[in-house]
Amino acid sequence: MTATAAPATLPDGLPDGLIVVVRRECATCEMVAPLLDEMPVHVISEDDDEGLATSYGLGIETVPTLLRVVGGREVERLIGWQRGEWRRLSGDDGLGKDLPEWRPGCGSRTLDPGISEELDVRFRGATLRSRRVELAGLEDEVEAMFDRGWTDGLPVVPPTEARVLRMLQGTTRAASEIVALVPPDLVECTVEKVAINAVLAGCKPEYLPVVLAAVEAACTDEFNGHGLLATTFHSSPVVIVNGPIRRAIGMNSGVNALGQGNRANATIGRALQLVIRNVGGGRPAEVDRATQGNPGKYTFCFAEDEEGSPFESLSVAQGASAAASTVTLFAGAGVQPVVDQLSRTPESLAATYAACLRTVAHPKLPIAFDALLVVSPEHGRVFREAGWSRAKLLEELTLRLQLRGEDIIRGAGGIAEGLPESFAGATLPKFRHGGLLICHAGGDAGLFSAIIAGWASGSTGSTPVTREVRP
Amino acid sequence: MSVRTQIVLDPTGERQPSAREVTARPASLDGLTVGLLDITKARGDVFLNRLEELLTERGLRTVRYRKPTFTKPAPIDLRHEIATTCDVVIEALAD
Numbered sequence: 001m002t003a004t005a006a007p008a009t010l011p012d013g014l015p016d017g018l019i020v021v022v023r024r025e026c027a028t029c030e031m032v033a034p035l036l037d038e039m040p041v042h043v044i045s046e047d048d049d050e051g052l053a054t055s056y057g058l059g060i061e062t063v064p065t066l067l068r069v070v071g072g073r074e075v076e077r078l079i080g081w082q083r084g085e086w087r088r089l090s091g092d093d094g095l096g097k098d099l100p101e102w103r104p105g106c107g108s109r110t111l112d113p114g115i116s117e118e119l120d121v122r123f124r125g126a127t128l129r130s131r132r133v134e135l136a137g138l139e140d141e142v143e144a145m146f147d148r149g150w151t152d153g154l155p156v157v158p159p160t161e162a163r164v165l166r167m168l169q170g171t172t173r174a175a176s177e178i179v180a181l182v183p184p185d186l187v188e189c190t191v192e193k194v195a196i197n198a199v200l201a202g203c204k205p206e207y208l209p210v211v212l213a214a215v216e217a218a219c220t221d222e223f224n225g226h227g228l229l230a231t232t233f234h235s236s237p238v239v240i241v242n243g244p245i246r247r248a249i250g251m252n253s254g255v256n257a258l259g260q261g262n263r264a265n266a267t268i269g270r271a272l273q274l275v276i277r278n279v280g281g282g283r284p285a286e287v288d289r290a291t292q293g294n295p296g297k298y299t300f301c302f303a304e305d306e307e308g309s310p311f312e313s314l315s316v317a318q319g320a321s322a323a324a325s326t327v328t329l330f331a332g333a334g335v336q337p338v339v340d341q342l343s344r345t346p347e348s349l350a351a352t353y354a355a356c357l358r359t360v361a362h363p364k365l366p367i368a369f370d371a372l373l374v375v376s377p378e379h380g381r382v383f384r385e386a387g388w389s390r391a392k393l394l395e396e397l398t399l400r401l402q403l404r405g406e407d408i409i410r411g412a413g414g415i416a417e418g419l420p421e422s423f424a425g426a427t428l429p430k431f432r433h434g435g436l437l438i439c440h441a442g443g444d445a446g447l448f449s450a451i452i453a454g455w456a457s458g459s460t461g462s463t464p465v466t467r468e469v470r471p
Numbered sequence: 472m473s474v475r476t477q478i479v480l481d482p483t484g485e486r487q488p489s490a491r492e493v494t495a496r497p498a499s500l501d502g503l504t505v506g507l508l509d510i511t512k513a514r515g516d517v518f519l520n521r522l523e524e525l526l527t528e529r530g531l532r533t534v535r536y537r538k539p540t541f542t543k544p545a546p547i548d549l550r551h552e553i554a555t556t557c558d559v560v561i562e563a564l565a566d
Binding site: 128130131132133134135136137141144150158159160161164182185187189192193196197200221224226227228230231232274278279280281456459460461462 | 476477478479480481482483484485486540542543544566
């Protein structure tokens with residue numbers, strides 16, 4: 001077997017000709033050891049520090065590995081013992097005549113637990129630009145994170161260089177690439193800073209591309225992360241994930257989709273919040289002026305159940321391609337359950353949704369607040385069996401959500417809140433055009449759906465933003 | 472027992488909390504131009520209208536400004552215009 005993936009440049013000082021990388025406690029290395037005296041070969045042992053570093057630089061994963069170097073460039077790489085190939089490279093037709101034809105190698109020491117991380121920090125740590133913070137020897141590392149104000153109130157994972165380097169392997173993007181200007185301080189945020197906060201949040205490296213896309217979306221002018229943070233209102237970013245990445249990283253779109261218990265759901269939403277807190281400087285009672293807030297400000301992220309949905313996905317409705325992995329950010333303010341266990345026709349169920357959606361923010365306030373309706377599988381079945389599309393449901397909801405002026409003016413119903421008297425003769429929609437989003441998630445049992453009420457809508461506040469997840 | 476120190480990476484924007492210098496208050500408003508910035512929160516205009524009356528009675532020059540939406544920082548052009556036109560500014564927060 002000849003491997004094709006070789007490092008572009010060799011570590012300095014390697015001679016032309018044959019190079020072999022070996023280690024102790026490897027039966028194949030010990031078997032070939034006597035031959036190395038007979039061959040014109042430069043031996044690199046992973047058992048000494050210098051040899052280990054060279055092996056790391058060469059990207060050796062298996063020992064023995066035999067390399068052929070010409071003009072300072074690697075031109076061939078053999079992994080394990082392959083008698084015929086070793087004979088060809090050494091030019092010795094009798095090499096290893098007492099040895100078997102073939103033996104697999106052993107794992108390189110550079111990949112041993114503990115050692116691989118140490119080597120990563122030693123050789124790639126310098127690529128990280130963030131300020132190093134030294135924790136005192138007797139400081140509890142988790143308490144130290146609290147003391148420095150880096151947490152959302154729950155414990156975080158200390159962002160050591162090794163953990164951050166491992167996190168960065170989750171993306172092909174350069175650590176130094178600027179992802180966004182994060183509000184409220186409008187700080188240039190690099191991929192590296194996002195990775196550090198993803199470590200704090202407890203993410204796995206494969207979640208990082210989703211976190212990066214969420215940060216990009218949150219920091220757009222349309223989404224208005226600044227105002228959303230600063231507002232006295234309850235809302236904060238809700239992240240809805242679509243496309244193949246949902247399954248690839250094991251997100252939950254089923255039972256308890258909006259709740260706790262799934263690492264990807266929990267930590268992606270949390271990482272976004274920590275970026276805003278730590279990089280952007282958005283802290284409660286400072287720029288964050290929420291009167292009451294909502295528990296989704298720790299984390300609020302879930303995947304859409306596309307496979308079980310009667311409708312096209314949310315991301316497609318937002319203009320993305322069906323094959324794309326995306327995040328959609330919605331400025332949401334908690335979950336309001338909708339109970340309807342009796343409706344078996346789409347008309348009746350739509351009327352229930354409309355009655356409940358009317359109460360978003362206040363039953364007498366039109367247009368000003370968006371909403372996200374999360375249809376559950378059992379409710380979705382009613383629409384599927386009746387052949388209702390997303391567009392049809394939206395159209396029917398819009399028809400049922402026309403508010404009569406005399407019902408919503410100030411004083412109507414004995415409630416001071418409402419519109420000025422001059423609207424008495426008007427009819428106004430509850431939601432602005434594009435202000436009611438629909439997605440599908442939840443477990444198979446339960447004739448319930450959910451409304452996630454939004455914030456000040458459109459150009460005066462926040463517009464939902466969909467961004468593709470890039471590797 | 473050996474005590475190992477640990478290095479972690481700073482997750483913050485690495486901005487030292489630097490207190491921004493506030494321009495010294497003028498001893499008197501005589502001859503100065505006063506900007507009145509309405510952030511577009513409800514009833515902010517009521518407050519500013521009354522302030523404008525009082526300032527004008529004292530013979531001061533006032534200029535009115537309005538943010539497009541209270542949910543976003545003032546656009547940079549608006550900030551520039553206020554900074555170059557006015558000596559002092561009063562911003563109305565209301566609800």
